[in-house]
Amino acid sequence: MSCGEPHETDCSEVLDHLYEFLDSEMPDVDRDKFQHHFEECHPCLEKYGLEQAVKKLVKRCCGHDDVPADLRAKVMGRIELIRSGGTVPEHDVTAAARES
Numbered sequence: 184m185s186c187g188e189p190h191e192t193d194c195s196e197v198l199d200h201l202y203e204f205l206d207s208e209m210p211d212v213d214r215d216k217f218q219h220h221f222e223e224c225h226p227c228l229e230k231y232g233l234e235q236a237v238k239k240l241v242k243r244c245c246g247h248d249d250v251p252a253d254l255r256a257k258v259m260g261r262i263e264l265i266r267s268g269g270t271v272p273e274h275d276v277t278a279a280a281r282e283s
Contacts, residue, residue: 192220197227201234
């Protein structure tokens, strides 16, 4: 997706990191860069708006479900393993959670 115009930040970079932007999980410098991109790139702005709407809908419809403590612990353990550079097994995490 691109409007065909050159941008300081490439459309593919913006779309690759869209959820980090939506979740405010990126440095302010990058957020500012992405915000500037959205101001000048209509296709990326549309994609951002769509993803933002989906995220709000999911939160509204599913935001009240409690996550089982053991599943949360497994997911958090996996995240820490990835952050520390450890190797993650190839099996399906959701299958392991269902077995518990």
